[in-house]
Amino acid sequence: MQYDKSSGVSSRPAPGTASRASVRSRRAVLTGAVGAGAAGVWALVAGLPAGGHDPTGGRALRGAAAPGRAPGTSARAAAAPAAAARPPAHRTRAFAGAARGRTGAAGTRPPTFVRERAHRTLPRPGRRIALTFDDGPHPVHTPAILRVLRRYGAQATFFVLGECAARHRDLVRRIAEDGHVVANHTWSHPDLTRLAPAGVRDELGRTSELIHRTLGVPPHLARAPYGAWDRASLRVCAGLGMEPVGWSVDTADWQRPGVDAIRSRVLRSADSGAIVLAHDGGGERTQTARSLEQYLPRLLDRGFAVVPVEMAL
Numbered sequence: 122m123q124y125d126k127s128s129g130v131s132s133r134p135a136p137g138t139a140s141r142a143s144v145r146s147r148r149a150v151l152t153g154a155v156g157a158g159a160a161g162v163w164a165l166v167a168g169l170p171a172g173g174h175d176p177t178g179g180r181a182l183r184g185a186a187a188p189g190r191a192p193g194t195s196a197r198a199a200a201a202p203a204a205a206a207r208p209p210a211h212r213t214r215a216f217a218g219a220a221r222g223r224t225g226a227a228g229t230r231p232p233t234f235v236r237e238r239a240h241r242t243l244p245r246p247g248r249r250i251a252l253t254f255d256d257g258p259h260p261v262h263t264p265a266i267l268r269v270l271r272r273y274g275a276q277a278t279f280f281v282l283g284e285c286a287a288r289h290r291d292l293v294r295r296i297a298e299d300g301h302v303v304a305n306h307t308w309s310h311p312d313l314t315r316l317a318p319a320g321v322r323d324e325l326g327r328t329s330e331l332i333h334r335t336l337g338v339p340p341h342l343a344r345a346p347y348g349a350w351d352r353a354s355l356r357v358c359a360g361l362g363m364e365p366v367g368w369s370v371d372t373a374d375w376q377r378p379g380v381d382a383i384r385s386r387v388l389r390s391a392d393s394g395a396i397v398l399a400h401d402g403g404g405e406r407t408q409t410a411r412s413l414e415q416y417l418p419r420l421l422d423r424g425f426a427v428v429p430v431e432m433a434l
């Protein structure tokens with residue numbers, strides 16, 4: 122099944138993934154808290170160019186990342202745009218690596234290339250896997266997942282929802298302090314292909330601004346709900362200075378198929394460069410942390426480095 126037949130650029134879900142309609146109904150609980158938007162900030166964002174076409178198919182930035190971990194921020198360094206707005210006062214708060222992040226208007230980075238599709242695998246070769254967790258932070262399930270990751274010294278990427286992050290900013294900070302990357306999964310989990318560009322900009326931009334104000338740096342990665350990107354939303358994403366990220370392995374953990382089923386899905390499908398999709402929010406996620414406890418040590422035994430997505434872009 123292809124999410125968006127008209128654009129031809131949306132992610133294809135892995136076999137066994139539920140229909141978009143059922144996913145959407147699962148999300149109904151998440152969609153009740155959309156705020157009015159941050160009109161002032163997004164007027165600034167609207168003026169930013171969206172970047173040009175990338176003939177390299179999303180690989181232009183390969184090799185540009187600095188070595189080492191930069192929790193919650195990009196390792197890429199560049200000058201801030203001349204038109205940068207005044208950063209938040211807490212921008213200089215001492216999170217490791219935060220000072221290296223580029224910042225423009227609150228929540229934005231300089232525009233990047235407009236990708237034709239989201240990154241579905243890690244672009245750099247090597248025996249590396251990225252674990253990603255969407256729809257949090259959640260006060261119970263996110264800490265449970267963080268505990269497992271910490272036990273094995275693994276770093277992951279958390280695509281947070283703005284409306285959840287706003288309620289649990291302490292958890293956003295804890296994710297970053299543990300060395301994981303905090304990324305953007307929109308404010309209220311809408312289907313971006315059904316929104317006008319201004320709506321997409323509000324959903325992504327507002328969330329970036331919250332992350333910026335919480336961690337001192339804006340996110341540099343975004344994932345569309347349902348993996349549903351189209352040309353317009355990819356342009357907005359680039360205009361906000363973020364790379365679009367999909368996945369290559371879907372754990373379907375939100376269906377709660379059982380710990381064994383989730384573990385086997387990962388161990389069966391995980392290959393070099395895989396980006397694994399799981400969820401720390403949006404519902405009951407006990408199976409997610411328990412399965413992670415089982416498949417993470419096995420991935421490490423197989424010689425995989427478990428890395429944040431940012432290290433590979």
Ligand SMILES: [Zn+2]
Binds near residue numbers: 255256306310346347
């Ligand atoms: Zn999601």
